[in-house]
Amino acid sequence: MTADTSLDEPAEATREASRADRPTNILIVGVGGQGVIMISKVLALLSQMHGAEVKQSEVHGMAKRGGVVFSHVRYGKKVWSPTIAKGEADVLIALEWAEGLRWLDFLRPGTGVFVSDTRKIVPPFACRNRKFGADRAYAKETPAEIVSRVGNGYVLDATGAAEDLGNTRAANTVLLGALSTTLEFPAEEWENVIDQFVPKGTQEVNREAFRYGRDWVEKARRDPAFGLSDANAYEAPVLLPGEVDVELEINETWCKGCDICVKLCPERCLALSEKHKATLKNPAACTGCRVCEWLCPDFAIRVKRTAAAEAAE
Amino acid sequence: MNEVATVAGAETGPFEIRDYLRLELMPHFMCPGCGHGIALRALLWAVHELGIEKDKLAVVSGIGCSGRVGAYIDANTFHTTHGRPLAFATGLKLARPDLTVVVISGDGDSLAIGGNHLIHACRRNLDMTLLMLNNEVYGMTGGQVSPTTSEHRLTTTTPTGNVEPVFDACRLAAASGASFVGREVTLQAPALKNLVKKAIAHNGFSFVEVMSDCTEIYGRKNDLGESPEMILSQKADMRPEAFGNVADQPFRPHRLATGVFAELDRPEYGAVYRAQPAFRKG
Ligand code: SF4
Numbered sequence: 001m002t003a004d005t006s007l008d009e010p011a012e013a014t015r016e017a018s019r020a021d022r023p024t025n026i027l028i029v030g031v032g033g034q035g036v037i038m039i040s041k042v043l044a045l046l047s048q049m050h051g052a053e054v055k056q057s058e059v060h061g062m063a064k065r066g067g068v069v070f071s072h073v074r075y076g077k078k079v080w081s082p083t084i085a086k087g088e089a090d091v092l093i094a095l096e097w098a099e100g101l102r103w104l105d106f107l108r109p110g111t112g113v114f115v116s117d118t119r120k121i122v123p124p125f126a127c128r129n130r131k132f133g134a135d136r137a138y139a140k141e142t143p144a145e146i147v148s149r150v151g152n153g154y155v156l157d158a159t160g161a162a163e164d165l166g167n168t169r170a171a172n173t174v175l176l177g178a179l180s181t182t183l184e185f186p187a188e189e190w191e192n193v194i195d196q197f198v199p200k201g202t203q204e205v206n207r208e209a210f211r212y213g214r215d216w217v218e219k220a221r222r223d224p225a226f227g228l229s230d231a232n233a234y235e236a237p238v239l240l241p242g243e244v245d246v247e248l249e250i251n252e253t254w255c256k257g258c259d260i261c262v263k264l265c266p267e268r269c270l271a272l273s274e275k276h277k278a279t280l281k282n283p284a285a286c287t288g289c290r291v292c293e294w295l296c297p298d299f300a301i302r303v304k305r306t307a308a309a310e311a312a313e
Numbered sequence: 314m315n316e317v318a319t320v321a322g323a324e325t326g327p328f329e330i331r332d333y334l335r336l337e338l339m340p341h342f343m344c345p346g347c348g349h350g351i352a353l354r355a356l357l358w359a360v361h362e363l364g365i366e367k368d369k370l371a372v373v374s375g376i377g378c379s380g381r382v383g384a385y386i387d388a389n390t391f392h393t394t395h396g397r398p399l400a401f402a403t404g405l406k407l408a409r410p411d412l413t414v415v416v417i418s419g420d421g422d423s424l425a426i427g428g429n430h431l432i433h434a435c436r437r438n439l440d441m442t443l444l445m446l447n448n449e450v451y452g453m454t455g456g457q458v459s460p461t462t463s464e465h466r467l468t469t470t471t472p473t474g475n476v477e478p479v480f481d482a483c484r485l486a487a488a489s490g491a492s493f494v495g496r497e498v499t500l501q502a503p504a505l506k507n508l509v510k511k512a513i514a515h516n517g518f519s520f521v522e523v524m525s526d527c528t529e530i531y532g533r534k535n536d537l538g539e540s541p542e543m544i545l546s547q548k549a550d551m552r553p554e555a556f557g558n559v560a561d562q563p564f565r566p567h568r569l570a571t572g573v574f575a576e577l578d579r580p581e582y583g584a585v586y587r588a589q590p591a592f593r594k595g
């Protein structure tokens with residue numbers, strides 16, 4: 001018996017040779033509310049129907065906050081560990097582009113299949129560019145680059161497709177359609193299982209979404225140019241490099257010295273003067289986030305671009 | 314049809330609050346750290362983003378600190394009697410349906426003195442927006458207990474602590490028929506702005522409860538910390554542990570839900586009223 005504990009690594013050659021004996025590893029990643037768990041359930045039920053043993057583990061605590069969600073699904077004759085080790089995922093499904101990148105090194109080098117949506121979900125504050133008015137920081141890698149790096153990459157605008165079908169929420173079913181082409185289960189079974197997990201009344205649109213994903217991959221296999229069409233259409237985020245180009249205008253007549261801006265500035269760059277008026281004691285730390293402007297009850301702070309920055313435009 | 318006078322598709326540009334204030338009255342009368350200022354900013358910000366012209370905006374307010382807030386807005390403002398801003402606003406909106414009517418009122422103004430007006434305004438569903446600034450106390454008249462004062466809090470009329478349960482204004486408004494109901498804390502200023510935007514754009518009676526804070530009269534009496542501490546503990550689950558001088562207790566001991574609680578498509582009273590045969594004959 002080949003014990004798969006993910007701890008005692010079989011040699012590269014034996015690992016490839018025994019694909020039928022070892023469990024299939026599928027890693028699903030995304031952010032809260034996208035349907036990572038739904039995809040896991042579909043996979044788990046399908047493989048159970050085929051008599052496989054399934055283990056699944058997930059982190060979904062951040063879901064409500066739009067945070068990271070991932071789920072490991074492993075199925076096969078015998079599954080020991082519930083998690084997938086780095087470099088061992090046969091398929092990585094990403095419901096959000098940057099999340100896909102984050103997990104890329106879990107993919108089995110050479111043979112791993114990468115299925116991803118091109119949609120960006122940019123966290124509001126976490127990766128904000130520290131420049132006033134600038135785009136927020138986001139993964140710079142373009143889908144085309146990544147497709148060229150992985151064994152097999154299917155990068156499609158699943159959300160856009162689902163939108164066209166009339167229900168954005170069916171984006172994960174589009175990806176399931178794409179995934180279905182790389183696994184051994186018959187298409188009808190996929191559709192029947194998906195029916196059980198999608199909300200009532202959306203079965204039809206989800207069936208269409210599933211077929212869209214399936215057809216998409218088949219077309220992409222025949223025509224590599226088509227396979228890259230969504231990847232090439234992806235608009236990479238514009239990133240401006242670093243310095244802060246904002247200044248604070250503090251209206252001393254209006255300021256009542258309430259201390260709100262001082263204590264709520266995330267960078268702690270303000271202080272109260274002897275006269276009990278807000279002053280910017282550390283201009284270099286200010287990121288132009290505007291929290292002070294929003295929260296000053298007396299409208300005494302204005303965050304504005306420096307004259308130099310205005311002139312540079 | 315939504316009667317907000319928006320410039321269709323117009324990009325309204327960056328928000329500059331000075332464009333919307335009566336500058337000659339500034340700085341405003343509110344105490345240092347009073348959350349009403351943040352609420353006022355959120356309202357004007359929403360008005361700006363909706364592209365509502367100042368001449369088409371009417372702000373009606375009642376009595377109390379909240380009642381004074383409207384006076385700083387460079388638009389049509391109407392400072393009315395205690396508890397009755399909704400009644401004045403109803404008349405105004407029926408006579409001038411082209412105006413965007415926003416009522417600013419406090420917890421005492423809306424829920425105690427004006428409680429009756431509130432439930433019937435909700436029931437009628439006339440297209441206007443009520444911003445109820447809830448700071449749990451009658452600040453202007455010296456700090457008396459209000460229908461939203463938290464349990465055990467000291468006020469000038471509850472010298473041994475409040476024993477009355479707290480009114481959940483959003484549930485009251487929703488049960489009375491308001492077709493849009495939402496709540497937000499002033500700490501989340503951009504979210505508050507977005508909520509007010511939705512409320513104003515909604516066709517029907519919109520009730521927005523703004524969790525504000527009264528630092529001077531209420532916070533100080535109850536040892537709830539200074540303004541930053543109070544603004545950070547507007548909800549019990551928002552305790553600021555980062556500051557050394559945090560008060561022993563959060564400002565609000567309740568875990569408050571925030572967001573939109575009701576968004577219904579009910580017949581708007583003004584339209585129904587004008588559709589009557591008698592009205593049409595004129
Ligand atoms: S928040 Fe405004 S009023 Fe309060 S200290 Fe800062 S600038 Fe002054």
Ligand code: SF4
Nearest residue numbers: 265286287289290292
């Ligand atoms: S904009 Fe204001 S709150 Fe933000 S970092 Fe600068 S001083 Fe601090």
